[in-house]
Amino acid sequence: MANIVPTREQAYKLLTDYNKTEGLIKHALAVESVMLHFAELFGETDTQKWRIIGLVHDLDYEMYPDEHCKKTREILEGENWPEEYIHAIESHGWKICTDVEPVDKMEKVLYTIDELTGLITATALMRPSKSIADLGVKSVKKKWKQKSFAAGVNREIIKEGAEMLAMDLNEVIEETIKGMQKVAADIDLG
Template sequence: MNRDNALELVKKYNNDESHIRHALAVEATMRYFANKYGGDADVWGVVGLLHDIDWEMTMAEPAKHCNVAPAILRENGVSEEYIRAVQAHGYGICTDVKPESMMERVLFTIDELTGLIITAGLVRPSKSLQDLELKSVKKKWKDKAFARGVNREIIEMGATMMESTIDEVIEGTIMALRPVEKEIGF
């Protein structure tokens, strides 16, 4: 599945603009980390786009999130490697598919982190990511009332799985999102 097909599929199953923007943010971050870790940026990017394909279908029943996706993806000819990654991003929340490959570990880690970083950028005087630095994200990170829906423990667990640090993951995600800020709601 190529990028155009993936984006078309995401839009077929998701109408809310914020959900499309989230898919694009996760795509850009996956591509960045693919390049950093020697993965295939096209594959990682498509997985990022598709990861929440069943989001709107399962909003009323969050336990089903990541569990309706496999059928949709198989119907559309998406390979099992991608499907496993999509399922593994819900590890410990709505699936018991443990992230194993680096692609799966990165997706698990950066999914919600993109939301925290975008929110941190939007509240800056510049309303931009271009001058958002690690230090200011770390301040927001420690403020539990800020982007309270973002589960810091999951992100920390993911960074450990990646054998990385939270600082490194935050810095990478900022760098990944800067070039696409216009597409993701800034």
């Protein structure tokens, strides 16, 4: 059977079939928006692929946390998704839960910004406004240095990802904030 090219609607339905937690869905929407932002920033032609991969990157996380990234392969193969989508999703767990290394630019972006969106969300929620609208790189970097703040966020992965992309960390943070600002209302950071 030939692979399908999933639509955004199909991807969202699949996401919500496997994830019911509001926080995980908001995280998926944030990563989707940031992936779309980076695709546009880099002048990519298939921006839909970038956003769909961002949207479903944690597809298996809620139901199969001990098999994270591995169960996604099984689910998406069953849905006849293209191998490049599956590989990209698996690669965001490199050195954490898979040995699938991010190879192309899209995979490197996902690897880098997945953890970063969590740090940015946590930083925004600590602000009096609880908004990402006026959040700057400086505020995120200040929280970055506090290892006890958002302790679950792997800062080494973010740093390594920025290096893989040959981008300055401040620029990666700035562009990730911009991507998240586009869906601020949907992720309750408006």
